[in-house]
Amino acid sequence: MISEVIGTIHAGSAHARRITESGAWGARYPAFVGVGFHVVLGGSGWLITRDGETTALRAGDIVLAPYGSEHGLSHAPGALATLPVAPMGAEPPSRGPYDFDFLCGCYRVDHGQIHRFLRELPDVVAISPDYERHPELRALTDLLGDDVSQARPGAGATRPALVDLILVHALRQWQEQSGDEAWPTITDPGVAAALRAIHGGLDEQWTVRRLSEIAGMSRTTFTRRFTALVGKPPMTYLIGRRLMYGAGLLRATPVPLATIARQVGYSSGFAFASAFRREYGVSPGRFRQDMRSARYA
Structure with missing residues (x-):
């Protein structure tokens, strides 16, 4: 955690x-x-x-x-x-x-x-x-x-x-x-297994069905338990985790946007940029520029 x-x-x-x-x-x-x-x-x-x-x-x-x-x-x-x-x-x-x-x-x-x-x-x-x-x-x-x-x-x-x-x-x-x-820990073995899968494969095309199969639960039960323990639904958590990792790459590396998008499970730089703007309120390019300016200020 x-x-x-x-x-x-x-x-x-x-x-x-x-x-x-x-x-x-x-x-x-x-x-x-x-x-x-x-x-x-x-x-x-x-x-x-x-x-x-x-x-x-x-x-x-x-x-x-x-x-x-x-x-x-x-x-x-x-x-x-x-x-x-x-x-x-x-x-x-x-x-x-x-x-x-x-x-x-x-x-x-x-x-x-x-x-x-x-x-x-x-x-x-x-x-x-x-x-x-x-x-x-x-x-x-x-x-x-x-x-x-x-x-x-x-x-x-x-x-x-x-x-x-x-x-x-x-x-x-x-x-x-x-x-x-x-600092509560995730003790439910099914939810913990799904979290490990998400963290270890952000570029995978995850669905609630795939994650619920990893957890060994029905989709309804999995979604309810995941939300109760993690604080947000599975796909919302997945999107946040992808964008968080993408933000780290933007901050720390010069990797092109299209490459970052693929690494975090988006089909294109445009799709990643749209999701990033919704989450952070700025474009990936502006975010990277702001981080570079702050780093050398």
């Missing part, structure tokens, strides 16, 4: 920066469409949510905004509305003495939708990872910190990959912290 959730955000653009603060400081992060995180590298501070709840933060903690809800960070508890809006941009962190050092990372999803399982999580959550059990998370935050602290060739490729991996680890930590029920 986490892999699927991460796959949906690839319709957006990855951003990251490192910020240092000193003295009396505070910043409010407005709501946006996407998923974001902060990783505290050093010092201590407070997370302030839009409902007024405050949580103490220390080095190593991760703040996760699963669907971009408004929140704030500050040197002390207070009212969110009193905090100034955080400046956006890629300016490097201050080199002078500081009391609080943290990373910000996010995917801004200008096209498409946030996965429903992300929307079922709390607005903003604070996670205290076990770095002894997961030393790779420490290595990833160090790599991202270095990546955003100085301009280096290839940042357009490394940054999305590092943001992806930190998000995966943050979601895993949240799952461990909150229990397995936070």
Whole structure:
């Protein structure tokens, strides 16, 4: 499930920066469409949510905004509305003495939708990872910190990959912290078999009948169970999965549109483009151009 959730955000653009603060400081992060995180590298501070709840933060903690809800960070508890809006941009962190050092990372999803399982999580959550059990998370935050602290060739490729991996680890930590029920798994063997077939063969000409045969059910029973467990009917899920994968190819590769269309089960580039526009609100060409512009901004 986490892999699927991460796959949906690839319709957006990855951003990251490192910020240092000193003295009396505070910043409010407005709501946006996407998923974001902060990783505290050093010092201590407070997370302030839009409902007024405050949580103490220390080095190593991760703040996760699963669907971009408004929140704030500050040197002390207070009212969110009193905090100034955080400046956006890629300016490097201050080199002078500081009391609080943290990373910000996010995917801004200008096209498409946030996965429903992300929307079922709390607005903003604070996670205290076990770095002894997961030393790779420490290595990833160090790599991202270095990546955003100085301009280096290839940042357009490394940054999305590092943001992806930190998000995966943050979601895993949240799952461990909150229990397995936070991320339901598909336990029905028939529906699970149909999902494996879809994921392993997006270019196949699937029908409800073919998938129900793989699941070992009647079409009516299969459709009812699939919809109840996955959250959408089989063919709607298939279309979304195809377009999500196609969006990833558009974002990350120069592969021609007709080739992408065939790889995700469409008979022509025109058919793929029509379905893509309905899902994301823009043409594949415009989407690719927007992603390229964001990548090198």
